[in-house]
Amino acid sequence: DAGVIQSPRHEVTEMGQEVTLRCKLISGHNSLFWYRQTMMRGLELLIYFNNNVPIDDSGMPEDRFSAKMPNASFSTLKIQPSEPRDSAVYFCASSLDRVSGNTIYFGEGSWLTVV
């Protein structure tokens, strides 16, 4: 399996522009997580889905951020409008939901710079 695939790997955009980050889950996985990582705040959980349904979005910073799962294998994280403080690495991770513990698999991240 190719693992969790994220795109773009790197993006530089101007303040006010819309940013869309994409994620393809590992085949067969049914849970999807979006994390954000910065030096100051470490790894923050933004939102996670189970079977395409958002379970907890309490980590989403504000209304400028939105995430969707249009199908079982794909997700997008959108920032509109973007601001310089959104600059971070955004990780997508997926997992197979099971009762006896769980392991989440991360993608390589999308490095976002908002200038």
Add this chain to the structure above:
Amino acid sequence: LAKTTQPISMDSYEGQEVNITCSHNNIATNDYITWYQQFPSQGPRFIIQGYKTKVTNEVASLFIPADRKSSTLSLPRVSLSDTAVYYCLVGVYNQGGKLIFGQGTELSVKP
């Protein structure tokens, strides 16, 4: 949510055994303990997971005492390539919990 506490950083030398201890005093009955490794410019990578006693795989061992209020990740004979940040997580996300990463332990292995 079970909060975890780990040392911020550790230094070691090649060939030594490294033990990183994580405290999780309010761990819940259903919680599992999972350790992840993160190299610079990469996403975190699963190392090992356990519920109680001892778990061993080809990469590491995980020791969990009977009260489960702490756990110790043991890396045998580290090499320079083991320099990374190691995160201890406690939880079971699929039962309403969330997998929350703490600050992690930055391990530096020197020659």
